[in-house]
Amino acid sequence: VGHGLQHNLSREVMGQFAIAIPIILFGFGVGTFLSRYINPTLFRKLVLTLLIITGGRLVWMGIRPWLI
Secondary structure (H helix, E strand, C coil), X not given: CHHHHCCCCCHXXXXXXXXXXXXXXXXHHHHHHHHHHCXXXXXXXXXXXXXXXXXXXXXXXXXXXXXX
């Protein structure tokens, strides 16, 4: 949606989007499956930890060019 609003839709963006859809659906399915067998508190901590790691990596990738 962001790329569309910024008029950045290209063949490459649409190709990456097409690749991401099955991966997102797979992750959603695995998460739903695992949530049945993992303690909800532990599951939430795992998800939040992964989100923090992902966010930290994105921040690092954003500031890294300024540090070099």
